[in-house]
Amino acid sequence: MSIQNKTSRRNLLKSTVGLAGLATMSSILPVNRAFAADLTVGFIYVGAKDDYGYNQAHAEGAAAVKAIEGVTVVEEENVPEDVSVQKTMESMINFDSASLIFPTSFGYFDPHILTMAKKYPDVRFEHAGGMWQADKHPMNVGSYFGYIGMGQYLNGIAAGHATKTKKIGFVAAKPIPQVLLNINSFLLGARAVDPTITCQVIFTGEWSLAVKEAEATNALADQGADVITCHVDGPKVVMETAAGRGAFVCGYHANQSSLAPDKYLTGAEWNWAKVYTDMVNTMKDGGTIDNFIRGGLKEGFIKMSPLGPAVPEAGRKQFEETQAEILKGGFAAIKGPLNDNKGNVIATAGQSFVETDVALESMNYLVEGVIGSTN
């Protein structure tokens, strides 16, 4: 035994030395990259940059910023929402001289961005999802977000035309206002086609939990839902599972049509490329970025994936008409008469909440026709 051990160890050493020699020959010398650009912009993601979802949408925005002359982009993915993200921001400031940072995950804001913003008043921090308040938060922090509920409303219209069973499904992460608005918009879009359509929602409880997302998608398909969409960080699992079960899918966050080309109807996508290039150009030209920025389809904050081959002609027409309507501004998906799914009145006849209404940012109900519960 021991002799064998020694021989193999010696052999291992020999080969290691050999390989080390190889290494020296083809030595790739350390290169100290110079960061001489006028402006260094940092992007921080909570998940992988290629998750077909939330983080990919932001990374596509970062890629657009890279193309701006005189701007260097530094990126870091899979950064958890603890002290790590604070240290990542500091590291970008200290080692890369970043002066504009986009920590993109919702959970980075309080306390992490707020702590760093107080410590580094000369650095600008921009956060997606937005809770910036002038009386409470530092001026070097800004928040931006888009009215993506309108995108889910358009998803709903495509879904309303594609469904045969009149049952559609929604895989949701957590029952928080942003997600509830998307679920409600999806159903109301479908009901604009056929008021008998119902939408089953399943909450997985986590932003990124592939196994539960697949289970939820299968459960929806088992119950007869034949169009499925979602609001989780990475929609890949939902899209592939649903398409595998023969259901149509509507995308979210980014374009997922390549995952299910025949089954993909359309998708509500972020268009961070426009938002980010605008902000970076403003800063590069010496201007100040507004602390509170919002926008929808009209402002180019969100966009729709091109309609897939499965959307019928009538659906195509209604989709385009509604999209044109939304582009005019002042569109309301939530309008009376409307009850929630427990029978409480949400809006009386004539009452409506347009997309820009801040009341929608604290939504706590599911509308009539959504099967599911917020708690």
Added chain:
Amino acid sequence: MAEQSLAQLPITAASGPLSKAVRRSEGVVIPIAALLCGLLAFSLFLLVVGKSPIEFYQLIYKAGFGTAFSWQNTLSRSAPLLLAALCVALPARLGLVIIGGEGAIVLGGVATGACASLLMNAPALLAIPTMMAAGALAGAVWIGAVGAMRHYRGVNETISSLLMAYIAIAIMNQLVEGPLRDPASLNKPSTLPLAEHLRVGSLPGMDVHWGLAAGIIACVFSWILIEKTSWGFAARIAGGNVRAAQIQGLPVGKLIVGFTALGGAFGGLAGMFEVSAVQGAANASIAAGFGYTGILIAFLARQNPLAIIPVAILLGGIEASSGLIQRRMDLPDATVLVMQGFIFIAILISETFYGKLRIFDPDGWRS
């Protein structure tokens, strides 16, 4: 050796200062050699993907240990790891492999958040120790229960602790989204934010919170407990051979429950510092995986509480450098995990060399 009687052995064993030093060095030289072998193997991996190992290790040094900021970054990350590793190392001295320390951390954090909402107006001198006690108690009950199930019902502690970590996370979600939820926390359900005076601050002159000091004190305390007290001695005997310990009349059940509960208490304390020093409220962000990194550290430190300190700092430094490596070398963040994997395997292999290498056996030199 074979013809010598057992009684003669201690007399013939070489006992000069050199021999002593050589014997002692085994526990240091083997892990360091294993660490270097792991790094060497990882360098080959880097060469295969066309990246420079020299640049890689330079960046680890720069971002983990090269500047004052790097050290603060490293130490902030090590703080919870010290306590998380103790949650593995203490039960391990009794032969128990507990891998669910994450559960203790999460529940410790929730208990701290709940406690802080009740004590919002209490003075810090009263409230902070109460929060520490609440966090530690929550962790102690959770991991202590794993030990009790092991001893009294024969439930495998590795599996049960892992599964209980998932239950703990579910309980946390239920509580922070339900009864403990701050109604103002719309899109990220959390407990009420801690009052400013209940936030544990930084160590004097550093940007590292008090959890680091607590972690180091806990490691030293645990080392004294295990190596210098009769309880620790009894625990080591029970860990070596549980039946022999029982025959000797040692209170094995009490030892198992006590050591698991103590490990859990340290885990809960890690959660307490995460909430009161870093997050400012209990929410899903406290389940950040410290419990799992703690397993790696405890094994690298060979379950020695004092060795946990340098190993946790090393691992903290590696994690601190992960970002700069991503940004400068365009490598995915999983790269440092791959490196940790190489090191872990090298250390596990090195376990087989203890007592087998003649160089550490001065008696063997003469023959």
